[in-house]
Amino acid sequence: MDEVAGRKELEAHWVRVCDRLRKEIGDKAFKTWFGEVELGKLETGKLRLYAPTRFVRDWVARHYGDRVLAYWQAVNNGVSSVEVNLVPPPAPRRANDIIAMPPLPSSPQGYASSMPRLGPAIGRGSDEAFQGSEARYTFANFVVGKPNEFAYAAARNIAEQDRPLPERNPLYIFGGVGLGKTHLMHAIWHAIRERDPKTRVLYLTAESFVNRFIQALRTKSTGQFKELFRNVDVLMVDDVQFICGKEASQDEFFFTFNSLVEQNKQIVLSSEKPPSELQDIEERMRSRLGSGLVADIHSSTYELRLSILQAKAETARIPVPLSVLEFLAHKISTNIRELEGALNRVIAHGQLIGREITVEMAQDVLHDLLRQADRKVTVDEIQQRVAAHYNIKLAEMSSPRRARSVARPRQVAMYLAKQLTTLSLPQIGKRFGNRDHTTVMHAVRKIEELKVSDLSIAEDVELLKRQLQG
Numbered sequence: 001m002d003e004v005a006g007r008k009e010l011e012a013h014w015v016r017v018c019d020r021l022r023k024e025i026g027d028k029a030f031k032t033w034f035g036e037v038e039l040g041k042l043e044t045g046k047l048r049l050y051a052p053t054r055f056v057r058d059w060v061a062r063h064y065g066d067r068v069l070a071y072w073q074a075v076n077n078g079v080s081s082v083e084v085n086l087v088p089p090p091a092p093r094r095a096n097d098i099i100a101m102p103p104l105p106s107s108p109q110g111y112a113s114s115m116p117r118l119g120p121a122i123g124r125g126s127d128e129a130f131q132g133s134e135a136r137y138t139f140a141n142f143v144v145g146k147p148n149e150f151a152y153a154a155a156r157n158i159a160e161q162d163r164p165l166p167e168r169n170p171l172y173i174f175g176g177v178g179l180g181k182t183h184l185m186h187a188i189w190h191a192i193r194e195r196d197p198k199t200r201v202l203y204l205t206a207e208s209f210v211n212r213f214i215q216a217l218r219t220k221s222t223g224q225f226k227e228l229f230r231n232v233d234v235l236m237v238d239d240v241q242f243i244c245g246k247e248a249s250q251d252e253f254f255f256t257f258n259s260l261v262e263q264n265k266q267i268v269l270s271s272e273k274p275p276s277e278l279q280d281i282e283e284r285m286r287s288r289l290g291s292g293l294v295a296d297i298h299s300s301t302y303e304l305r306l307s308i309l310q311a312k313a314e315t316a317r318i319p320v321p322l323s324v325l326e327f328l329a330h331k332i333s334t335n336i337r338e339l340e341g342a343l344n345r346v347i348a349h350g351q352l353i354g355r356e357i358t359v360e361m362a363q364d365v366l367h368d369l370l371r372q373a374d375r376k377v378t379v380d381e382i383q384q385r386v387a388a389h390y391n392i393k394l395a396e397m398s399s400p401r402r403a404r405s406v407a408r409p410r411q412v413a414m415y416l417a418k419q420l421t422t423l424s425l426p427q428i429g430k431r432f433g434n435r436d437h438t439t440v441m442h443a444v445r446k447i448e449e450l451k452v453s454d455l456s457i458a459e460d461v462e463l464l465k466r467q468l469q470g
């Protein structure tokens with residue numbers, strides 16, 4: 001049977017299954033639980049359904065799994081099991097690692113004819129790599145408050161400027177994770193596009209820059225790689241800290257950077273750290289990065305968090321009481337991304353269950369997140385867990401011994417201490433046998449590197465992190 005006909009038939013079966021379900025559990029429950037469930041594929045007897053949220057997935061599987069299977073088997077005897085999965089996250093999010101403007105044809109063929117071919121980005125489909133910017137990341141949607149007003153003003157200024165001012169080039173925005181750096185960069189992209197659609201703006205993550213460069217080296221196509229940057233008017237590179245320690249890529253970046261600045265092209269960079277705190281970069285690079293306008297985004301305040309929540313809640317389809325917004329702004333102080341996620345979860349839950357949103361309900365829905373926020377991990381706990389995990393003595397955490405078998409676990413523990421506590425590098429060093437802060441820094445970097453190259457370390461770290469936060 002050809003594939004299209006097979007699909008049609010499967011869809012017809014799904015309609016019949018839904019009819020029977022609706023009859024049995026009633027219209028309301030059916031809408032609540034199956035309204036957004038989608039039909040997937042039937043492969044070797046296994047039928048896949050897709051649920052919009054984890055919550056719906058679990059509920060459907062637990063409460064209706066048997067019935068769904070029985071109904072399917074009644075209409076299609078090729079089905080031996082039914083699996084409910086989570087819908088994959090929307091592609092554009094991940095595709096945003098590089099955005100070129102004017103927009104390029106989204107098909108790889110079209111793109112090849114209008115731009116030099118770069119080969120696919122590592123780990124991503126080549127056709128995914130060029131797409132529009134995240135539509136909601138605009139200046140209009142960016143809530144301004146004390147912690148981010150300077151970065152916001154600087155970004156707006158760049159977007160409204162016809163020619164870059166040398167003293168503001170590059171614009172270097174830095175701040176912690178989830179505080180709005182990427183949002184601001186996309187906002188610049190949108191604003192320039194609105195003002196003058198002919199300006200060529202290239203946005204890409206530093207990771208994408210590095211991956212593409214490595215790919216170009218491998219396929220001996222660095223000429224084509226360079227071509228990508230040759231005619232841009234504005235270059236934006238997100239998360240430049242990623243380039244640290246990657247020598248060849250750094251040189252290439254430095255070269256690209258300089259040649260654009262010489263042509264008086266605007267450059268916008270973002271980073272988690274100020275130029276002075278970037279490790280493993282050449283001095284000339286460091287001074288170049290910080291030679292324009294450096295703007296930081298401070299960690300959020302309660303007031304800013306509340307305003308952001310209010311702005312987001314306004315667009316929700318159901319009302320969210322102020323008390324709930326205040327509760328969230330108070331409890332979730334880490335970063336804006338988490339804050340948004342929490343609000344979305346509460347709203348989604350209210351919609352699905354048809355339940356009024358209250359503080360208790362929010363507490364209930366977010367209990368895992370809130371527990372994490374309340375929980376403070378100590379260095380002692382980290383050292384104990386890590387020592388137990390690697391089966392070494394606790395005393396090795398502060399011993400001077402440098403054998404790999406104890407040094408590596410010690411580095412993992414230092415890394416976790418940096419990640420999970422608010423202690424400074426010197427404070428952490430002190431707790432590990434009075435070590436110097438540079439030793440801790442080295443450990444943190446080492447583990448960050450190993451997490452990429454060594455799967456077992458990555459797994460160890462994830463596991464330990466989860467145990468410590470659990």
Ligand code: ADP
Nearest residue numbers: 141142143177178179180181182183308336337
């Ligand atoms: P970063 O790049 O700094 O890690 P993002 O720009 O990805 O952070 O921001 C994380 C999320 O928080 C995004 O969804 C963004 O829209 C939102 N966000 C951050 N700051 C603000 C703000 N001031 N107003 C509105 N939304 C914000």
Ligand code: MG
Nearest residue numbers: 181182183238
């Ligand atoms: Mg970002």
